[in-house]
Amino acid sequence: MTAPDDVRGAMLAAVPNLRAFAVSLCGDVDRANDLVQETLLRAWSHLESFEPGTNMSAWLFTILRNHFRTEYRKRRREVEDVDGGYAERLTSPEAQTGHIEFGELRKALLQLPPDQREALILVGASGFSYEEAAQICDCAVGTIKSRVNRARAKLAEILTIENVKEQEQESDTDKDVVTSRVA
Amino acid sequence: MPHVDSCENSQESQPSQEAHQEAQPSQETKHVNREKPRGRREKGQLSQDIQRRIGLQLRAMYTDVVNEGVPDRFADLLRRLDKQDKQ
Numbered sequence: 517m518t519a520p521d522d523v524r525g526a527m528l529a530a531v532p533n534l535r536a537f538a539v540s541l542c543g544d545v546d547r548a549n550d551l552v553q554e555t556l557l558r559a560w561s562h563l564e565s566f567e568p569g570t571n572m573s574a575w576l577f578t579i580l581r582n583h584f585r586t587e588y589r590k591r592r593r594e595v596e597d598v599d600g601g602y603a604e605r606l607t608s609p610e611a612q613t614g615h616i617e618f619g620e621l622r623k624a625l626l627q628l629p630p631d632q633r634e635a636l637i638l639v640g641a642s643g644f645s646y647e648e649a650a651q652i653c654d655c656a657v658g659t660i661k662s663r664v665n666r667a668r669a670k671l672a673e674i675l676t677i678e679n680v681k682e683q684e685q686e687s688d689t690d691k692d693v694v695t696s697r698v699a
Numbered sequence: 700m701p702h703v704d705s706c707e708n709s710q711e712s713q714p715s716q717e718a719h720q721e722a723q724p725s726q727e728t729k730h731v732n733r734e735k736p737r738g739r740r741e742k743g744q745l746s747q748d749i750q751r752r753i754g755l756q757l758r759a760m761y762t763d764v765v766n767e768g769v770p771d772r773f774a775d776l777l778r779r780l781d782k783q784d785k786q
Binding site for chain 1: 756770
């Protein structure tokens, strides 16, 4: 089958978001890149199932998400690199965000069950609506909402503990940075 | 995400009220008092604050990867697939 150039363009345009989704999901850049590659290959070989005029990005997200879930199930019995690669390999963002590191958030994200994690990322970071996220995850809108809520609550719990610990250890200067960033 | 937005908005509009209800105003009152885990109300405030920070950080972290653009391997891959198909 021949893909029209605009399909290739649309796939290419979706890559940065796909990678961000994949990195957030699996916590590892190399694995994320492999997920994206596999997603593009699958998408390319199933272009006939893409309905022209619909959201290419959502379609690719669905493929990536399903592939990740399959992989995840396969990997479950293996030793998981929960705290590993991700947090340590991507340390550069610190420079852009002052004192708030992403490392904590990444580790906390990886502690969430995958269904909550994916829901939170899709709605809270990728910018999909609850309806689109429900479609991508093949579940009801209400299910997505409750997963997002549970994910937020759990992250807050994890990060609050971290936060309190930090505050006990650090000076007020830190709070200034945090507060001004939030304000 | 309507409920989250409204949560953030109400947070936004009430810092002074919250500061007023601070059980133990301290020398840190000059900062907006959102970070201090004291009373139950304080904890609620803290968790709202954390929620907002989580939202910001999550998006920032995500955007960071988005901003890396399209690595060559993916552009190459699609070009290769395209070429194959056209042959």
